[in-house]
Amino acid sequence: MKKLKYSFKTNGKGGSSSDEYMEPTKTVTFKSAGRSKGGAKLNQDEVIQLKVKWDDFEESFDLMNMQ
Template structure:
């Protein structure tokens, strides 16, 4: 008689980072689940991740109303993201969001530093996001 068993272990994570520069503030959230298993004596691994990046202008809406181009990016050990926006009319918001999901991709580390770069028209600012303390 042969017995086979499949076992699995799940690890959920939800990391939040925030920081700011002189003109912008940002929040980055990275969450997901890792699944470790044993199938026929072989170790298996998979993961599903979701991320959200939120960039907010710290000044007044009037100050940002003349913006024509906004380009922002963020970098983590698992990759990065960002967006470029062109405005032919004044923006209707001061907060900009990016979201993403992946399966079996790289995982962001809980204690890392996220680098943020923002360019708007002729201006530029860089700052870091750090793990949000509880």
């Protein structure tokens, strides 16, 4: 993998990020954090729609809060 892009969407917001790697890699860990104090929080039953693209592949799935 040399290119990675992800995007997410919730009821209140969304975002995306992308990275390119000089050397092919097999494992990547990424996270997203808000920048503002007291920012919006997800509702307990809210679903995060996630789309991940790497090189010529793409996968979409939903993340659910298991609390």
